Amino acid sequence: MSSHYPGVRPNHMNSVTHKVFVIKNQQGLYLSKQQEWVSGADNPLLFRTQHRDEAINTVFEVGLRDIHLRAEAVACEVDAKNHPVVTAADQAQLALAEADTQPPSADSGPLPADADAEPPATDPTAD
Numbered sequence: 524m525s526s527h528y529p530g531v532r533p534n535h536m537n538s539v540t541h542k543v544f545v546i547k548n549q550q551g552l553y554l555s556k557q558q559e560w561v562s563g564a565d566n567p568l569l570f571r572t573q574h575r576d577e578a579i580n581t582v583f584e585v586g587l588r589d590i591h592l593r594a595e596a597v598a599c600e601v602d603a604k605n606h607p608v609v610t611a612a613d614q615a616q617l618a619l620a621e622a623d624t625q626p627p628s629a630d631s632g633p634l635p636a637d638a639d640a641e642p643p644a645t646d647p648t649a650d
Contacts, residue, residue, distance in 0.1 A: 542598045543571040543607050544578035546585065549593035551612040554585065564611040571607050 545563075546554035553563040554570045563569060572578050578596035586592050600608045 541601050544596045545569055545571050545607050546594050547597045562612040563609040566606040569607050
């Protein structure tokens, strides 16, 4: 295919690989466009940006909502459809992440007593 300018190829012919930034948490899950943590198996749903500073701002914003979150902006290649190419989290990571985000249920047993708590005060005149 020829170009109007000698030595210049059209953009779709360039061999430049494009990178985008995605957000990955400590369990290996990725941030989706809906601000949910997903495995990455369905890569069109993943949050992505071409700008590192925007990705870092997103990490900061998501971290404000969850103080236990450890996330990072990760650079990755894109496929032919410009979707990020990531390694999907396995089912064990998904189960662990799901357990971490669920509040304790009523039937999970009593909460452990706080060892540092003072015992309840008793009234010596109550006898």
